[in-house]
Amino acid sequence: MSEASARLAALFDGHRLTPTQRRIAQCVLRAGDEAPFLSSVELAERAGVSQPSVTRFAVALGFDGYPALRRRLRERLRNGKGVAAEGPGPAEPVNAHQRAVLAEIDHLRLLAAALAEPDLTDRIAEAGRLLARSRPLPVLGLRAAAAEAYGFAYFAAKVHPDVRLLDTGGSVLIDRIEAAAEAGAGALLCFALPRHPREVGDALDAARGAGLRVVTVADSAVAPVAHPDDLLLSAPVSTALSFDTACGPLLLGRLVLEALCDALPDAQPRLDHFDVRAAERGLFLE
Numbered sequence: 001m002s003e004a005s006a007r008l009a010a011l012f013d014g015h016r017l018t019p020t021q022r023r024i025a026q027c028v029l030r031a032g033d034e035a036p037f038l039s040s041v042e043l044a045e046r047a048g049v050s051q052p053s054v055t056r057f058a059v060a061l062g063f064d065g066y067p068a069l070r071r072r073l074r075e076r077l078r079n080g081k082g083v084a085a086e087g088p089g090p091a092e093p094v095n096a097h098q099r100a101v102l103a104e105i106d107h108l109r110l111l112a113a114a115l116a117e118p119d120l121t122d123r124i125a126e127a128g129r130l131l132a133r134s135r136p137l138p139v140l141g142l143r144a145a146a147a148e149a150y151g152f153a154y155f156a157a158k159v160h161p162d163v164r165l166l167d168t169g170g171s172v173l174i175d176r177i178e179a180a181a182e183a184g185a186g187a188l189l190c191f192a193l194p195r196h197p198r199e200v201g202d203a204l205d206a207a208r209g210a211g212l213r214v215v216t217v218a219d220s221a222v223a224p225v226a227h228p229d230d231l232l233l234s235a236p237v238s239t240a241l242s243f244d245t246a247c248g249p250l251l252l253g254r255l256v257l258e259a260l261c262d263a264l265p266d267a268q269p270r271l272d273h274f275d276v277r278a279a280e281r282g283l284f285l286e
Contacts, residue, residue: 008035008076010114012221015061015226023047025222028073034074040066045222065128068189082193099239107248111235115255120233124252128217128259129187134187136162138180138212141191142169142200148191148217148246152253154258156260158274159267174206181210191226191253192218193237193246203227217253219246 012025028035029048038046040054042065047054058069114120131137137160141149146167153165164180166173177188188207192200204225207214214230216223219237228231233256235248263269278284 001004008032008073009220010110011061011072011076014071015221017057017060017222017226018228020049020053021057021060022222022226024049024054029220029222033077036070036077050216096240100238100245103238103240104245104247107236107238108251111248111251122178123231123233124255124259125262127233127256128261128263130187130213130215130231131156131189131256131260132160132263134185134212136164136180136183136185137166137279138185138188138193138207140166140177140179140188140200140203140207142167142197142203144246145191145193145200148193148250148253149189151250152189152191152257155257158259159264159270166203169197169203173199173203177203177206177212178210178219181207181212184214187213187215189256190214190216190225191218191224191249193249194219194223194244196224204230215256217249217251217256 008028008103017025027043031038031046035043036253040051044051044054055066058064058066060102061069063069063072125282132155139149139153139156141147141152144154149167150165153163165178166176180188188204190200190204190207204214204227205217208227214227216225216230216232218225218232218234220226221232221234223232223234233252235252237244237246237249240271257258
């Protein structure tokens, strides 16, 4: 996702969009820095929807109409939501490695700006509370998102009494989700990154069908796995290298982990106990 598209994507976070509205949002993201200059008719034509659908889309985002949304889109692209680097800017990148690093830095600045807004911080706190109450706590991540799910589950298991990592697909995946629900789970955390496996969508459908509240950390507010009933948190990935880099979603997952710790009253005693046992067993070299 380009920097321009990442700035626009922040507008969609936290809103329950219909499938038609997500289609319009995806069209806005694809248009990038051209989006603020499209008329409602032009955007409707590109998205393959009616012009009134574009107006309803703007209203769903909290604007009086499409002109107000377009003004906000222009502001986002003009000032990057007010984020500025401290000190002198970086030198012009001279190679692909530098460009990849700077692209991630841009994405992290956008995430930092979004975290200045109560909406995102409130949703992270809500995610922490939902996951803390879930016993057991299933954590889902397939293919490209498996590493993020594993890392979260590894650390969460130090403070949560029953974390179940779901990082393998196949027919058994649905069985494990249903078993978690039958054992008392109330929520499921999903890491969803491109390219989005079809199995993830099927697994989330099964989780919702089993009565679980889904918390998703994704690359976009309009990711294919997005659902109006879910608690969706998003941070863009970088496409500057042959394979995506996902520093933003990884950091967002760590923020959810921090919120989980805050919501568990015995988190610190559990961590202290682990440190004592680790020292006794000589687990670490330092």
